[in-house]
Every structure is written in C-alpha cells, then in structure tokens.
Amino acid sequence: MAVETSERIELYGCMTPNVLKVMFMLGEVELAFRVNHVRIYRGENFADGFDGLHPFRKLPVLVDHDGPGGKPHRVFESGAILVYLAEKTGRLLGDDPIQRSGVMQWLMLQVSSVGPVFGHGTHFNRAAPEDSGYARRRFITQAIRLCELYDARLGEVRYLAGDDFSIADVATFPWLWRHPGMLGIDEADYPNLQRWVAEIGERPGLQRVHEAYRALVRVDRADLAAADPDLMDRFLGRGRWFRVE
Numbered sequence: 001m002a003v004e005t006s007e008r009i010e011l012y013g014c015m016t017p018n019v020l021k022v023m024f025m026l027g028e029v030e031l032a033f034r035v036n037h038v039r040i041y042r043g044e045n046f047a048d049g050f051d052g053l054h055p056f057r058k059l060p061v062l063v064d065h066d067g068p069g070g071k072p073h074r075v076f077e078s079g080a081i082l083v084y085l086a087e088k089t090g091r092l093l094g095d096d097p098i099q100r101s102g103v104m105q106w107l108m109l110q111v112s113s114v115g116p117v118f119g120h121g122t123h124f125n126r127a128a129p130e131d132s133g134y135a136r137r138r139f140i141t142q143a144i145r146l147c148e149l150y151d152a153r154l155g156e157v158r159y160l161a162g163d164d165f166s167i168a169d170v171a172t173f174p175w176l177w178r179h180p181g182m183l184g185i186d187e188a189d190y191p192n193l194q195r196w197v198a199e200i201g202e203r204p205g206l207q208r209v210h211e212a213y214r215a216l217v218r219v220d221r222a223d224l225a226a227a228d229p230d231l232m233d234r235f236l237g238r239g240r241w242f243r244v245e
C-alpha cells in the first residue's frame, strides 16, 4: 500500500462500485487526488492499523489534508464521503432544504438498499461455495424490485432527485451501470433506467477518472486470479472464517 501525499486528498481504494462513486465525485468537482491502492486480494485491509482508517476495514476511505479548520480530516463510508465533498465544494447537494432532502433520500436509498442488495446478490450468484438457492433468489428478487422502482422514477424525472444532477446520481450509477446485467436481469426491460445510465455514463467527471479507475481494475483482476484461497475465504467471511455452525 503506497502512501505519498503529493495531492491534498488521498483516496484509499480498490476496484469496487463504492470506490468508483468517490472517484466520480472527485472528477465532477475537479479536486485533485491521489489513489492509495489497497490490494484487498492480498489482504492489505487486514493489516495492523488499517482499522484506524476504517473501523470495519472497508474501502473507500478519504483523507483530506485541507479539512475543516485547515486540519487533516478522515472520512469512511462512501455515502458520508460524498456528503463531505458536496459540502466542501458547495456542489451536487441541492440548493434549498427541499431539494437537499430529496437528494438525501435517494442517496440513503442507494446506501441502504441498492448497494447491499446488488452486493449480496452478486455474492450469492457468484461466490457462494454451494448454491444457496434461497439467498440467491431472495437478493435477485429484491434487485428486480429495485430496477422496477428506479425505472419508474426515471420515467418521471431526468435525475434521481429531480431536475438537477446530484450526489444521489453519483452514488447510484456505479451500482446500476452493470450489476443488473451481472445478475442476469434483462436491462432492456428498464428503458428509463437505460436512458439514465447512458446519460450519466457520459458525465465529464466520470471521463476524468476513467483511466485511474481502469488502473485499479487491471491490478485487482490480476491479484484476484492469483489470490490465496484462504485469504478469499477470509475476505468473503466463509469457510474456516465462519463464526457460526
């Protein structure tokens, strides 16, 4: 894990939608940042002291060396990082209390439902050692309900919180861009969602960070292909790492 601080913002990350959210935001608000690649498929998030960055040893984590009062400030949890950056820059959070409330509702729905449902759906679809039919079907069913909900919403409004692009779109795009297809959901059934994915995918903020994210993907895919099976069990919380019978 390389840590040099040439930029004033450091992002601890790896290839995952939750990290892409933060990179996308930094690209949108045009803040320079340095990525500290945490090699999760080599177990770097389990290293001594990593819980000082994130108490649950997860990514992303952001460290702003120009934080409030000019002091360094650390933020974990992708939703909290987006709100922090929106407040820091005065961008993408809504201009009045009603707009801001709308942005927060769609942001919270992503954090509490879209991420966990598509994340667990992908886990039970691809990573469960034996076919856990109940869990796989449950999470894919929830994912389909979410696709229906977002398709209906995006049939009424241009962006998730209404007329304006916001951190709710930034948070949701990395999850609804490819994960429905990865779960075998037919994206053509959701034309409004497809329209939004196509539009958000062209955002300048995403273009700005595209190469930096691709670099994480290249290294993590190679690490994943060579990963130690016991480390994968630890990472996924299974095998000898199960804590219950």
Ligand SMILES: N[C@@H](CCC(=O)N[C@@H](CS)C(=O)NCC(=O)O)C(=O)O
Pocket (backbone or CB within 6 Å): 014, 015, 016, 018, 040, 045, 057, 058, 059, 060, 076, 077, 078, 079, 115, 235
């Ligand atoms: N709620 C967290 C989720 C973060 C998360 O699950 N990150 C994964 C990305 S791979 C991770 O760090 N996993 C490592 C682990 O669970 O050991 C957020 O939105 O930031």
